[in-house]
Amino acid sequence: MRRIVILCAVILVIAALYWGLRPHKQAAVASLPARAADVTLTDLSGRQFKASDYRGKVLLVNFWAAWCTPCQEEIPQFTALQTRYGSQGLQIIGISVEDVESELRAFCRKKNVNYPVVPGDAKIADAFGGILGLPTTLLIGRDGRIYKKYAGATDFATLESDFLPLLKAPQQ
Amino acid sequence: MLKAIHSLHKLAVAAGLVVVAAASLAAFAQKEEGPAKNWAPGSPELIEPEALAKALKGAHKPVVLYVGPQMIYQQSHVPGAEYIGATARPEGMEQLRKRAASLKHETPVVVYCGCCPWEHCPNIRPAYDELRKEGFSNVKVLYLAGTFGTSWANKGLPVEKGQ
Numbered sequence: 001m002r003r004i005v006i007l008c009a010v011i012l013v014i015a016a017l018y019w020g021l022r023p024h025k026q027a028a029v030a031s032l033p034a035r036a037a038d039v040t041l042t043d044l045s046g047r048q049f050k051a052s053d054y055r056g057k058v059l060l061v062n063f064w065a066a067w068c069t070p071c072q073e074e075i076p077q078f079t080a081l082q083t084r085y086g087s088q089g090l091q092i093i094g095i096s097v098e099d100v101e102s103e104l105r106a107f108c109r110k111k112n113v114n115y116p117v118v119p120g121d122a123k124i125a126d127a128f129g130g131i132l133g134l135p136t137t138l139l140i141g142r143d144g145r146i147y148k149k150y151a152g153a154t155d156f157a158t159l160e161s162d163f164l165p166l167l168k169a170p171q172q
Numbered sequence: 173m174l175k176a177i178h179s180l181h182k183l184a185v186a187a188g189l190v191v192v193a194a195a196s197l198a199a200f201a202q203k204e205e206g207p208a209k210n211w212a213p214g215s216p217e218l219i220e221p222e223a224l225a226k227a228l229k230g231a232h233k234p235v236v237l238y239v240g241p242q243m244i245y246q247q248s249h250v251p252g253a254e255y256i257g258a259t260a261r262p263e264g265m266e267q268l269r270k271r272a273a274s275l276k277h278e279t280p281v282v283v284y285c286g287c288c289p290w291e292h293c294p295n296i297r298p299a300y301d302e303l304r305k306e307g308f309s310n311v312k313v314l315y316l317a318g319t320f321g322t323s324w325a326n327k328g329l330p331v332e333k334g335q
């Protein structure tokens with residue numbers, strides 16, 4: 001019995017040492033804010049709005065650029081999601097990063113983008129917890145909470161399985 | 173006495189096994205993005221994020237030029253990095269030429285972007301090619317496999333904000 005206790009103690013000490021000494025890679029990651037700061041967004045049509053205007057809907061906020069190849073490739077899928085789930089309360093907002101406006105407009109026209117696209121800046125990126133690479137997408141629930149941040153190319157199957165339960169949540 | 177030695181031996185073996193398991197877990201946890209693979213042979217020399225972070229602490233710091241979108245630079249960038257702008261665009265390339273004109277050709281220069289995943293970055297190769305064309309002999313490209321966020325900031329490497 002005594003041997004078992006000693007053995008357990010040794011294992012616990014080693015495990016504690018391992019957890020204590022291993023590199024904490026997430027330590028410097030900016031933590032995701034609970035909610036986005038309510039900055040004013042102006043879309044390509046000149047309409048001004050805030051993310052909070054969509055409270056009660058499930059939001060996908062996609063930071064992208066028309067010059068960014070993996071971002072471009074995702075746009076038809078976001079457009080399809082907007083078409084499919086818009087009536088159930090899904091709203092997509094595109095925030096474009098450093099696009100030439102004429103090129104951005106031409107791209108959106110060509111791809112029939114069916115949701116608001118906003119030329120972004122650092123203030124808007126900060127409001128959503130910081131965007132240090134493209135594409136990046138945030139999932140915001142009907143309650144305005146930021147549920148998840150997807151950095152890099154979007155796995156649409158995962159994204160869909162993440163937002164579907166939020167769509168089913170009762171509207172507040 | 174013999175029994176005690178036997179028990180200690182068993183304990184040592186068990187502890188050894190746990191240490192090996194822990195070390196394996198640690199090694200697995202540290203394994204991240206692979207090496208650069210889409211840079212053609214004979215093209216630029218790459219520098220890994222950790223190596224640059226270390227070089228920046230040394231006495232002979234390289235000149236670090238950021239050649240991506242301003243929005244990302246304003247939020248976070250490599251300490252001491254100079255903002256040039258996206259070199260896929262003429263304005264950014266012009267800015268790079270201006271800055272290069274004030275540097276000696278043997279100056280160690282590191283260019284980086286991290287706007288989007290490595291193989292899709294539109295800025296890094298034009299910047300490198302331009303500096304080489306201008307005669308710079310000691311140019312390196314910071315290898316950010318993902319983005320500046322995932323391959324630098326999220327690793328806990330030092331950052332600066334602003335401008």
